[in-house]
Amino acid sequence: MKTVKYIFISLGLIIFILLIIYIVREFVPPKPEKRVPSEIEKIEKENVQIQEKVETQTATTTEKNLITPTQFFDFPISYIKIDYPYLYAYEPKSKTIREYDLESKTYKELYKNPDITYVSYSKDFNGIVIKEKNLFYYLDLLRDKKIKLPYDTEKTLWKDSVLYIYQMGYPPYISKVEGIEIKKMFNIYIFNPEIDYIEDGLIFYEKNKKSPIILYYENGNREFLFGPSNNISLITNKKNLIFFSTLDVKWKAYLINRNGEKLAEFNFGTLKEKCDFKDILVCGVPLDQNIKSYSDWYNLKTSFIDRLIFFNPISKEIKSLYLTNKFDIISPQLTNIGLFFINRYDSKLYFIPQKNLPF
Secondary structure: OHHHHHHHHHHHHHHHHHHHHHHHHHHOOOOOOOOOOOHHHHHHHHHHHHHHHHHHHHHOOOOOOEEOOEEOOOOOOEEEEEEOOEEEEEEOOOOEEEEEEOOOOEEEEEEEOOOEEEEEEOOOOOEEEEEEOOEEEEEEOOOOEEEEOOOOEEEEEEEOOEEEEEEOOOOOEEEEEEOOEEEEEEEOOOOOEEEEEEOOEEEEEEOOOEEEEEEEOOOOOEEEEEEEEEOOEEEEOOOOEEEEEEEOOOEEEEEEEOOOOEEEEEOOOOOHHHEEEOOOEEEEEEOOOOOOOOHHHHOOOOOOOEEEEEEEOOOOEEEEEEEOOOOOEEEEEEEOOEEEEEEOOOOEEEEEEHHHOOO
């Protein structure tokens, strides 16, 4: 009898334990399993966040323009300059500077070297400045000559088709290239300058510092046009207008004339590499304006997601264009058929037709 009793007690315990397990499985939610997201999931999450940011920014504007730019070339290029229908660019795969005909989609090679780290073009495209192994050279395409610039050359600037160079002397100074001769013009007491120009002369400010904006005439006389301001990034319309951003506690931007008079003020900022300024100012403007310094962007440690702004300096009218997906815009160039620009995410050329632009 005792044996039968123990058997029934054991069976009862087993049934009771099985019942407990069943209840736990059915009615108690399981603890989530910890796992590391795959690279695909990370990319998908990032794209969702980007799209949400674009949609959020778009919803705050009254225009709600959302455009998908067309990829014009399916290969990377850099250092572009457009005189439609011709585009001048450096093609890194072949290590060549090329002249592309955008209508026929043909090209010709202008110069080849694997060590090119900088390219700039004269207005008439008969002169090109390149940097190879930390030395600057002037390519005279008309005379088919390669001219080595002085070893202490730190910066170069084309004013139309005239070449100016900044030399690191004691003190630093500006020279002008005339044919094959280099003529010293005036001393300049700025040791890390950014340079642009207007009709009257050359515009200088100091990079990554609190600096004024200074106009230098060719005789060395100067005028202080604005500032001092922190972290200036500047572009001119090459005539008499200057657009620049400053970064202090927050980004701001201004439009001034050659007398330093403030013509417009903007509640955003951007970088000169993201702008083109002729009759209309067009800029890629980061959606996220919370930035503490420019250095991470220049050092390729971070990227932006941009919208496009268009500003008419005569009517003072400003319009925005929002882009699908992610575009970190550099070298935008407005032509009579539309807007071209490089997307820094893939270094490829993109295009927005004139009919889709707000002006």
